[in-house]
Amino acid sequence: MAVSAPALHDALADIAGREHVLREPAALAAHAIDAMRPAAVVCPANAEEVGRVLALCAAERLAVVVRGRGSSLALGNPPRRLDVVLELSRLAAVRDYVPEDMVATVEAGVTLGALAAHLAPQRQMLALDPPNGDGRSVGGVLATNASGPLRFRYGTGRDLLLGARFVQADGALTWGGARVVKSVTGYDVPKLLVGSLGTLGVIVEATLRLHPQPPATRSWWLGFPTHDRARAFLAALLDSPLQPDRAALIDAGGLRRAGLPADPFAFLLSIGSVAEAVADQGQALERLALAHGGRSQGLAESAWTTLGQVLNGPILLRLACEPRRLLERMAGAQAMAGRLGVEAAVVAQPGHGVAWIALSGSPAPAQVVREVTQLRRALEPEGGSLVLERAPSGLKAEAEAWGDINPEILRIMKRLKSEFDPGDLLAPGRFVGRL
Amino acid sequence: MTQATGTPLGAFDATDAPSMDGLRACVHCGICLPQCPTYRVLGEEMDSPRGRVYLMRAAAENRIGLTPTMARHLDLCLGCRACETACPSGVPFGQLLEATRGQMERRGIAAPGRDRSTLRFLLDVFPHPARLGAMLHGLRMYQWSGMQALVRGFGLLAPFKKLQAMEALLPPVPAPTAPLPEVIAPRGPRRGRAGLLLGCAQRFFYPDVNADTARLLSAAGYEVVTPRSQECCGALHLHAGHVDELRAMARRLIPLFRDVDVVVANAAGCGSALKEYAHWLPDDAARLFSERVRDVSEVLAGCDLPLRPLRETVTYHDACHLAHGQRVRAEPRELLRRIPGLTLVDLPDSELCCGSAGVYNLLEPEMAGELGRRKIARIRETGARVVAAGNPGCLMQIRQHCRAQGLAVEVVHPVTLLARALEER
Amino acid sequence: MALPSHILRALEGIVGPGGLVVSPEGLLTYECDMHTFYKGAPDAVTLPQSAGQVAEIVRLCRHEHVPIVPRGSGTGLIGGAMAPVGGVMVSMTRMNRILELDWENRCATVEPGLINLWLSQATRERGYFFAPDPSSQMVSSIGGNASTNAGGPHCLKYGITVNHVLGLEVVTGAGELVRLGGKTHERPGYDLTGVMVGAEGTLGLVTSVTVRLTHVPEGVKTILASFSTIEDASETVSAIIRAGIIPAALEMLDEVVIRAIEEGIGAGYPKGAGAVLLIELDGPVAEIEAQSGPIEAICREHLALEIRVAKSEAERALLWKGRKEAAGVFGRLTPNWLLQDAVVPRSKLPAIMRELQDIGARHRVVIANVFHAGDGNLHPLICYDDRVPGELERAKQANDDLLHACLRLGGSVTGEHGVGLDKSQSLPLQFAPADLNFMARLRRVFDPDSIMNPGKLLPSHPACGEGFRPAARPLPAGTWI
Secondary structure, three states: OOOOOHHHHHHHHHHHOHHHHHOOOHHHHHOEEOOOOOHHHHHOOOOHHHHHHHHHHHHHHOOOEEEOOOOOOOOOOOOOOOOEEEEEOOOEEEEEEEHHOOOOEEOOOOOOHHHHHHHHHHHOOOOOOOHHHHHOOOHHHHOOOOOOOOOOOOOOHHHHHEEEEOOOOOOOEEEOOOOOOOOOOOOHHHHHHHHOOOOOEEEEEEEEEEEOOOOEEEEEEEEEEEEEEHHHHHHHHHHHOOOOOOEEEEHHHHHHHHHOOOEEEEEEOOEEEEHHHHHHHHHHHHHHHHOOOEEEEOOOOOOHHOOOOHOOOEEEEEEOOOOOHHHHHHHHHHHHHHHHHHHEEEEEEEOOOOEEEEOOOOHHHHHHHHHHHHHHHHHHOOOEEEEEEOOOHHHHHHHOOOOOHHHHHHHHHHHHHHHHHOOOEEEEEOOHOOO | EEEOHHHHHHHEEOOOOOOOHHHHOOOOOOOOOOOOHHHHHHHHHHHOOHHHHHHHHHHHOOOOOOHHHHHHHHHOOOOOOOOHHOOOOOOOHHHHHHHHHHHHHOOOOOOOOOOOOHHOOOOOOOOHHHHHHHHHHHHHHHOOOEEEEEHHHHHOOOHHHHHHHHHHHHOOOOOOOOOOOOOOOOOOOOOOEEOOOOOOOOHHHHHHHHHHHHHHHOOOOOEEEEOOOOOOOOHHHHOOOOOHHHHHHHHHHHHHHOOOOOEOOOHHHHHHHHOOOHHOOOOHHHHHHHHHHEEEEHHHHHOOOOOOOEEEEEEOOOOOHHHOOOOOOOHHHHHHHHHOOOOEEEOOOOOOOOOOOOOHHOOOHHHHHHHHHHHHHHHHHOOOOEEEEEHHHHHHHHHHHHHOOOOOEEOOOHHHHHHHHHHHO | OOOHHHHHHHHHHHHHHHHHEHHHHHHHOOOOOOOOOOOOOEEEEEOOOOOOHHHHHHHHHHHHOEEEEOOOOOOOOOOOOOOOOOOEEOOOOOOOOOEEEEEOOOOEEEOOOEHEEEHHHHHHHHOEOOOOOOOOEEEEEEHHHHHOOOOOOOHHHHHHHHEEEEEEEEEEOOOOOOEEOOOEEEEOOOOHHHHHOOOOOOOOOEEEEEEEEOOOOOOEEEEEEEEHHHHHHHHHHHHHHHHOOOOEEEOOOOOOHHHHHHHHHOOOOOOOOOOEEEEEEEOOOOHHHHHHHHHHHHHOOOOOOOOEEEOOHHHHHHHHHHHOOOOHHHHOOOOOOEOOOOEEEHHHHHHHHHHHHHHHHHHOOOOEEEEEEOOEEEOEEEEEEEEEHHHHHHHHHHHHHHHHHHHHOOOOOOOOOOOOOOOOOOOOOHOOOOHHHHHHHHHHHOOOOEEEEEEEEOOHHHHHHOOOOOOOOOOOOOOOO
């Protein structure tokens, strides 16, 4: 870093105010990312201040990593450089909400919990429920493309983000997308931002598509004794006219952690609709489970929240595969945990072929690297992937957080990165291919 | 729609020019494209109805002239009018095509390599039953003497593509039969008087279809009148754009059917042309005539026929000039379903032209062959043992391609099945 | 402007003589899509039959600095599939096969020229369909749908094309043949698939599409509600959404359009109604039964003259045929038209419809309406006759006023048709220079030599820089509206 730390602190203080710049060693240590300590942490109040901060960093060639509420900072490779942590928690306003349009515009620092509270009186919701979501910022959830059981019916941030205001690497405040539910005016820039880990631009404001909260909702736990029966049930469910809104497929390890009956595999499903339809579909669901050798019982609404804690722990992997192979891959993950001598808890999104695998204990890093590499190779032919969402920094550095990307595609991604962040200042090295 | 004589229209002269309103009705939506057989095969805009109308309109607006290349794209058009069925705007494609072909023909604009001589030969032979009869006598000899077996067996016509195509289409030419009586009495209470159009191909290649038609009409209560001196209805000439020849033939035909309640056609192409006489001859006689024309299936659908069981699995192919030209689709199917024991299976793409399209399969064997192959593939998928179609051209085309593809199905006119099932007291 | 013979020879070498169109007559038929207002013939049309051929064509054109214009079925409404500065048109119509139906993964991989409806026809027997249903679906291609991110009446419930595309194989403007996305639903890295959908051929040519298949709903109920005024119908739409009910489709048609449909198609719409709503519910039977009561009540509250429920599949199909073929019956309404695709927030629907009627009166033009009221996506059809002096100008004025009104209410320039040539100059109304500049740079990442569909999607605007002009051919003056 060419500029001195005190000079940097002063410059940032000019933008955000002295009290919103952290400079004490202890505070900086607390904001380290993968054991890399920043020179400063700044918490701007609004988009305009964010723009000025980034312009400053661009001028002084300072590497920046953005932080919402800090819940997903573990995601990504250790940064190549880190000078400033840019925190957006003060961008916490709901800018615009028209219940009749079912669209809301919020600043990036608004938490999902705060947003839900804001929408509840109108009986509307943002259909995004990643684990421990209440405390997570909208910007963070979008930048990491985090998702939860509601993904089954409503998709991810990619399907819910209509428009975004973001700040480019040079500080320019930019808008992409639209404020209405249907728009094909120009490129779908919001798609580019979702899941990009802030490496192309920093989201400061998001216009989101909302959904009505269903008038009635009920949930079920459906347990199955074998992998085959679970698979057959899933196929039958997807081929049926039933429309669950939340779904999770959990293994015994995960069920135990969640305090639920620990059959080898269990589906947690909820149905939200008018009361008659909920009752009707619920009965059909129970019958279907029975017909496939499973058993069912009611599930409390609170179970969905506790589910979020199942995946806590030092190592979290995200596996993606062809939807039809999900159960097979879940079994493979359990076998891997066995070989590593650790316990695993697997929570998957059925129908989408995504599974999160939490490993407990401290497995030998070299062995983990070997297993991860092997599994990645096995997933390659079907275009699958294995991402280290959370792991000790040493492990991430060795195994590389994301896995290999097809070289031709990586070339295009590199061109995007160079175009929009020519100085390589936004989370350098954190993203795929160490972009 | 034509503007009979008036101001010239761009590159068109004033005689029987295509209607500008008709051309302008096209909004370029493209809904016709997937229904067009040549577009399905080639995937090119200029061989689609939308593209063809665009070219005709461009000529009418003087953006291009009437050129040999345009002639080629119009030649490739089957004239099946599936596009008219699909078109939400009501573009009168068939008439625009015929008017444009007429102009090109009259001014000698033809595609390079176009086989005008074959077309001319066919158009000269068909209107004259005597000539047609003589030619067929020769062909009958060709078949009976064993020459055909030799020719086909050794592929002797291989170097002569057109001739080979024609030869392949040739069905067994039946021995000459006695002509139908001029008047056949109705059975049971008299419903009316029906005039029977014998057709050209029908009367020589499928005289049994005419005989069955007469039998069925009589059983339905019609006095059947078959004017002896009737010649060709001019359908082939019309579709080729030879409008004046059509008018001449129409004027000779119309008076022969003066005293009938309904004029019955059993060949789709003929029926369609007869129904359009009023458009090309704007006089009362033609109008009154056209109003009385019906396909045999339309007539029989309104009658009770005593039918015995006939256990067959049948699939029905829509002849273009019946489905699209006359919008007759339900009646033939309804009649077949009335036969006890007969199972009618749906033919996917039943409305897609088989490639016969009048004499198209003699002039454009490649495209016709591709469409024939596709039609047989669809027929094969149904598992039916019998295919029914209401047009002699279709019967020849489908029969030929079934043989070529090794598909053993019986190919018949719907009236043949009805006659087979008819209970005669 | 003809292409030099060495380029034509090279193209012929790639697609064969049967795959190359160079006659003036042939090229003329490719000079426009459904929006015939925008005409521009290409210098040659190629009809490739494989991704490899497409890649070779792009590489050749890049090397020779020749613009490329992709074309599907040519049913677009934005002057997209035409060549304003000539070049090579790449028609995907011969690449129209279903490559794979993967039931286990519930997805299909198809060539871009496959007609949208044909995919659903192929999968319906197994209980699945392809959900995006633009009104043109009986002829538009899936590649075209992906390139414009097509919507349709049922996107209200099911989402638009991008929500159903899992992956694309494309040839970028740089000539790279790459597979983006695929059967897995999650992939690390930037969402290149998401950016490519709706890019209108400016970032690359689509050579295959992998799409999600959706399960056919258990039940469907189609309701036709007629009203004496557009006002009543608009208020009904807002009220239905406010009540938290999202139908599968919620369409509005006004009396001008109804008259044309009944004349041309005879679909059973009530002549004499000021406006009708075509409301469709689909999903579990218990759910649609419970929702239809409240919907009918809302209609009655807003003075519905008649509420009819389709009693058979045939009746339902006919009502939809009338709606979907409405574009085709435009010819009966008017010799010429301008068509808008602007969107307003749903809550502003009654306001914009009032404004629309004022605009029509002010400029003395007839404006017909058939549109997706449920998403606030308008399709005002501004009628004129180009043979009558002054009508085109008045129509353009009305078009402009309407667009500005929609944007003032917080809407968007285009909901589903796309930008093409027709709306590119309107983008600065919705985007600031920094936003346009971002998009222009995005385009250059994929199309460094600016050969892909020049003149489309982005405007001639300083913020877009030199980037989108084709390298060797300056745009003729006065090309833009």
